[in-house]
Amino acid sequence: MNNELNIKEKTINLLNEAEQQVQEQFKNQEEICLYNSIKVLNAFKKHNISEIHFNQTTGYGYNDLGREKIEQVYSEIFKSEDSLVRNQFISGTHALATTLFALLRPNDTLLSITGLPYDTLHEVIGIKENKSSLKSYGINYEQIDLVDNDFNYELIKETLKNKTIKVVEIQRSKGYSTRKSITLDKLEKVINTIRKIDQNVIIMVDNCYCEFVNKKEPIELGADITVGSLIKNLGAGITTNGAYVTGRKDLIQLVAERLNVPGQGKEVGPTQNSNKAILQGLYLAPNVVKNSIKTAILTAKALENLGYKTEPKYNEQRADIVQNIIFGNSEKVIKYTQGIQMGSAIDSNAIPTPWDMPGYEDQIIMASGSFVQGSSIEISCDAPIREPYIAYQQGSLTYEYGKIAVAKAIDNIEQ
């Protein structure tokens, strides 16, 4: 690395040394990337994607050939019956909320078995008061916390035996919690446990940040429906907004009617020039996820070498693209996040500071020097300003840009 960016010599050496030490982990990720690239290409070939599918519709969006093909390609990749991949979804939270409202009716019960859900779902569920929450419609919520980063199997079994649960929600990625993300092994085990007791309960997986990190996706392990954002893994920085929901056909129909209109379901929804970007994002996603994970592994190793606590460790199995650094004090977490901003492409001269964000409980500092607003498949770092002061770093469209941003961030904390 030359020094036009004013990175300290010792930081460059630190990163180069860490890079040498993680080659085995990088190889593993390259193998997964090849596997998922074949999966994507096969889906494109099987569904005969061609230039005509880049066309757009306006107005009602009837007979949008590209949109229909995209949803078939998603179903192929996720091994699901049907999919809804739409730019009308504002965000991952919007898709999750739409799915919950679609599946639950008054007096039904939603059960989260991964503890407190992602911050922005608190007002959706009614954990935090809101006049438009599920709770305001008479939908009950129950929660079973993780125990030592694993499911509380006994309590899950007991609850399913004694109560009528409509939807079990499993959030794989940790959100802003201190727990570990849920690996595929754990997900498979808990789904099998649930199915032994209850064949009908709907198992819904929040798959944000987890797509293409491993070789399988939740539907293959027995989940009924899974949800994720297109400005995270599957958009690869190319797709400018939207989200997907994939799974059982009857459930996708309910979600489509809730997002759009009862009676019109999947048949409407103008794509307005988004089809090409959705397809191209998906095409690049295996590689961009690989770059993100390589950046995460390098970050973990470099910071571990400096004596910082990380989660996951550089050589641990990964479930998502998120890398935590546990700083233990607010000054370092702020400086690190500001350093990531300095090493980003857009607004590199802006200095982020902690602020109140809609849907979040604590003040949050966010570095997101991204092409797509709030996109966290691009190099980004955020931290709620609370104990134990954890930085949540995600992404990088390329490994090299990731390495540079991390160098700027380390420089900013190691004076």
Ligand SMILES: *Cc1c(COP(=O)(O)O)cnc(C)c1O
């Ligand atoms: C990002 C994320 C969401 C949704 O976030 P949006 O910013 O609304 O797209 C939901 N759950 C988890 C675990 C996430 O990481």
